[in-house]
Amino acid sequence: MRYLKHNKILIVILVLFVVMFPMTISLPQQSRSENIVTAIGIDKSGEEYEISLQYLVPGSSDKALKCSSIKGKSVGEAIEKFNLDYGKVSGFAHCRVIVFNNEASDGNLNEALDYIQRIKTNTNNIFIVSTEKSAKDLLSSVKDLNSEFYVILSRDSVTGQHNHYESLKSFGDYYNTMLGNVKCIAVNNINVEQDNSSGGGNNAQSEATNESSSQGSSSGGGQNSEHESKKIKNDGSLTIIKDNKRLLTLDSPASDCLNWFNSKIKDMTLKVLNYNDDIYQNCDITFDVYKRFTNVSTYFVNGKPFYKLSLVVDVTIIEAVKESLEIKEFIPANNLFSDKLKQAVVTEIKHKLTLAESNFKTNKYDVVNCYEHFNKFNNKQFKHYLQSLKDDEYFLEDITFVYDITVRQWD
Amino acid sequence: MNKKIFLFYTKIMNSLDMANQLKKSLLDSTDIIVRDLEINGERVALVFIDELCNVEELNRSVLFPIKQFMTTDITIEDLRKNVSSFCNVEILDLQQAKEKLLRGFSLIFMDGEEKVLVFNTVMYPGRSVEEPPTSTVISGPREGFNETLKVNLSLIRKRLPSSNLKVEELNIGRRTKTRINIVYFDDIVDKDVVNEIKQKLNKFDIDGVIDSYYLMKFLENRPNSIFRQVGNTEKPDIACAKLLEGRVVILVDGTPIAITIPYVMFEDFQSSNDYYSDAHRVSILRIIRVLGLFLSIFLPGMYIALQLYHYKVLPLKFLVTIVNTTQNLPLNPFLEIFFIIILFDILFEASVRMPKYLGMAISIVGALILGDTAVKAGLVSPPGVMIVALSAITVYIIPNQSSQISILRIVFALIGGTLGFHGIILGMLFLIAYLCNFDSFKTPYLAPYAPYISKDMKDFILKDSLTTMKTRPQSIPNKNSTRLRNKGEEKK
């Protein structure tokens, strides 16, 4: 004891050990006591929500996922029921995506997302995705973290590259838009469809019953009565959400037109049909847009708003399809774009832009941030303009869109 | 005639009897040899300790010259003068001669003389100058100190033939009377530091000093702390470099470890090889050492904290691996790590103590059977083994701090398991605050980082070229800070 008196460090270490050791060994491992949820699916039928949670099944196989669903009057109630039934609290720290179906977004989407918004977690890295029919079917068809679904998500988050389609929106983007003036956002649509190829493919197991045991088996057998195989379909369609409700769904060609307004889209393709000139006769030419430089400027002329989109596009031919093969097409010197070809490309781009413009004017949605741009750069004139309208919702109608497109050849 | 006979008889009793009396006072030890000799008609007694005496030197430097010069009426002083050209000889009284005898000197008692001739015929068994096992270098000097004080001092003297190099000797230890040499540059060192050292050493009346470690504890302000407050080295080139920086080097007889004072914690991040290699490479290596230090102390604690409190921090793919491997473990994460740490420490201790011919077998048992089988049996997880292995290896990235790091990693494992990351942060702040208050010998412990001394940053974590180090370290108190200048400046 006398030795201990002089050796304060030893006393400190002993005290630390005596106090902390029992606490430390009695604590449960948090990763074992919480359910690691990687995706949330929200389906609505009538007044009830059906929540599908996709979570990791530890110990079964590398990166195996399981999907379970439960119904409730609200999202929060359903998740709490799930926690009770499953025996573990759901941890959303690793949640990558929230999927909602058309029915859920036809109602008040904010009502569906409110519970998730209040969770203390990293909302910037949760993507929101819509699906046509059932979020449960979509999530059930995803077997593990290497599936196409997660590849699509990770590609967007890692590289910022996305082929052809609107960039994925995060949860934060959604709330940022809904809290702002515009309250309009375009959300990617990902669906499932039947895989008709012979030889199996993915066995989708939709487990519709509530899980009561803490560890269910997910590999192999289980409920697989119909031998259906489903695959992910990501065709670039978009769901337009306005004022927390689904306004419409744009199919792939329509969303492709809309993408020309979005400066963040990196890779795009463009097709000019039935083109004729000295080199290409009756040709369907496909161009790869290598680079795009976009500049938006807004101004007023005599009180009328103008939205000018200046595009400089670097393109290269990736495919020229016609009935007969001619050698002159392959001579390098002949591959220089003629003015006619450039004009054809410009016309095609303008056509797409005009289609998109008429679409959002008709349906009154502003996903290209027109309102924000006018508000920022021409604030006073814009306020004056809005005051002259009966309803702010019609502000797009009188805006004249001007397109200034320059096409350059990239080789 | 009767007087001569009387003197004759008293002389015989004097030299041999004195020698025998001396042997009796040393408890009649059988290794103390007493020889009764008659040289040129004079009787003398030779006393020496058999195992400490160089017999050839004795014959050459003692007996031969005595035979040359001994006469019946020569005095001890005359004999000394004549013999001194052959060897190192002095005249001492009986008590002093006794002490010299115990150090290996030979004694010659002459009839009628109270004083004794003392000859240096010392030959201690000892190692030759070898490369120290704990400080190997790729390029640079490979000499190391050994247990002989004289040899160690000679290794320093030959590198520093300077008139300003001062050596002071002390004897510490009632029974061991260990010789200590305090070496410093008189024109560089701060005298307050030297005085403080001497004061501290003279304060204690200890039985015996076997190793320099005993003295280290006397010199430290907080001897019970796990952190050392004095430096040490086994290499003479390092000792000389530290002397040139304004430090004091203490050599202790019987140990190859020299003490250097003052000490700053960051000198343990520097190795001798750093000064004989390219500066850029050295900077990278030092960064790796710092990283290694962090890993060894904090990694086990952080791993436990991640599992218990902060699994959200882990990316999903890492989390999947950890969850899958730890799913079926019976042990709590802290117990798992603690168990593996103890296992590793047992293996290390066994490897240090076991005979060489058993080394292979024990390594196989330890590594394969205990490690691999424990994982397969489901007692521990592979990530846990990997974490502790990494921590265990990085403990030795700074060998001088290995004992402190070993203790700290267990403490931080405990803290991480109880309080999580916040606890680890608090523990780190507590530790650094504790170290900030460790000033000794007028030197801040965490210099040159706290307090920040910009001139010393050239040889801190990032090392600059030798040509830029024009001043001595400002964190070490010194009287003369100029180390390098151009020859033109000197002439001015």
Added chain:
Amino acid sequence: MTKTVTTRQLILILVLSVVTLKVLFLPNVLASNIGRDGYIMLLFLLLVDFLNLLILLYLLNKYKDMTFSQILNTLFGKAISKVILFLLALFFLSRCFVRFQTNFIYLNENLYTAFEWYIFAFPILICVIFCIKQGTKVYARLCEIFMPVVIFGFLVALVVGIFRADFTNALPFLENGLGFIMSSHRYSVWFGDYFVLILFFGKIKIERKFNVKVVVSLLITIVLIALFYAVFYFTYNYNSVCHINAISDIMQFLPSVSDIGSFDWILILIWDIALFLDFTLSVMLVNFLFCEVFNIHKHKIIVTIVSLIIIVAFNYAINFNIFLSMTIYRDYIFAFNILIQAGLPILLFIFGTAKRRKLNEIPKTQ
């Protein structure tokens, strides 16, 4: 008086005091109440607060080797100086309440799911008591070691935010005019940071260009804090109201987050260090001021322990609810804060310039 604090250490301590909370919860508060033009309000308040620093530096240079209480005695006499010291002690005690709460909430929001208050409170109190017991020299060295890491973390967050922010969100500029400046008193609880300088009066090694170094460093800090708010708001825009921890939330935009690692937790740990150091500094000041008021020279640690018990008890009473305490400050205590932050410096300046320092007042240096 032995000089134990260097210029560099002092600058780092002042930066710590100024930066810590202003990039943590204050951006959310300003975004909720003011919005886009909040950086103007922040800049305005920081510059007003900066005048306090100038006044304190003036006093420091004029009364070089005197402690703050000695200066007050010289300017106002013993009785009034005790009153001022007592008021300052209460001011710093209120700062301690805020910092203790923010530390708890910060950890609860970011690192822990269910954080028991006693698991949080006791270790932090032990560490605070230990640091205070070591003295200002050790505290200054501790800041010198950790503040570069904190500043580095802040700059990284700022750079990440700059790359992510859409600066066109600054428009329309001053859409609703400058009227929000009139409500600046509501944010007084987040300011008054330069008063920490009073702890170091008489202990600072005043080197060459001391004033220039301090002023320039703090001005740069002010600009960076205002820039940080701008970056925060322009990144999150309308969503800023949902983000309580500005500095850690900004780090979520670091590239390649989900697959390789979530790096915001490194900044969370760095900022935990800053919060602890800031809290320790405030407690140290409370300790110093109460000891000066009640002339306690021995067993000063008891004052620290009593102050900490009061802090914990208050926070326990309001259940660590920072928004409740903010409401209390905003509605009731703001007047006291303004008295200290605005009134006291003016008083010090007037009396400081008016009073000539007599030769016999200069204490002998040790």
